[in-house]
Amino acid sequence: MYPDSVSIVFSSSSIHPKLGSELWVDDCYFTGWTGVQNLNSASAHVSMYPNPAKDNITISADVDNAYAVVVYDGIGQIVGKFEMENKKYLLNTSALKPGNYFFSVLDKSGAVIAGNTFSVVK
Numbered sequence: 001m002y003p004d005s006v007s008i009v010f011s012s013s014s015i016h017p018k019l020g021s022e023l024w025v026d027d028c029y030f031t032g033w034t035g036v037q038n039l040n041s042a043s044a045h046v047s048m049y050p051n052p053a054k055d056n057i058t059i060s061a062d063v064d065n066a067y068a069v070v071v072y073d074g075i076g077q078i079v080g081k082f083e084m085e086n087k088k089y090l091l092n093t094s095a096l097k098p099g100n101y102f103f104s105v106l107d108k109s110g111a112v113i114a115g116n117t118f119s120v121v122k
Contacts (some may be wrong), residue, residue, distance in 0.1 A: 005080045012067045045114070046105055052119035060088040061114060065107040072102040 045062035059069050066087045069081040079101065082089050097120070104115040 046116060048103075048116060048118050051093075052121045053096050054121055055082075055092070055095055057091050057118055057120075058088060059091060059103060059105070060082075061105045062087065063105075063113055066105050066113060067108045068106045070106060071098075071102045072104075073103070074099050093120045098122050 024072065046060070047062075048057050050057045051055065051077055061084070068081055068083050069089045069091070070081045071091065073079050079096065082091065082110075083103075100117055100119050102117050105113045107113055
């Protein structure tokens with residue numbers, strides 16, 4: 001994802017969507033990151049690997065006050081909040097459904113230091 005951009009993902013409620021089917025969007029709103037926030041360039045010091053992930057993904061932050069990671073699914077629901085150890089967290093992705101996920105790295109006060117996206121494949 002690049003600055004001043006947004007990714008919008010739509011999925012069908014059907015297990016087997018048909019080619020040529022239509023999706024009508026009646027109302028659209030954003031949750032999660034909906035504004036501009038000065039992150040003091042800390043986002044340049046956050047990495048995750050491997051991406052896409054199959055079984056695990058390591059999220060690391062090269063900032064001293066990194067405390068926790070919050071993971072969100074594609075519709076903004078919290079998947080989990082995890083405490084980092086030595087500025088790293090190894091997330092087990094084997095129980096997650098394939099798709100795109102978002103994460104925020106927080107300091108001890110709960111302020112967002114940085115964030116990014118990753119994908120899970122099976």
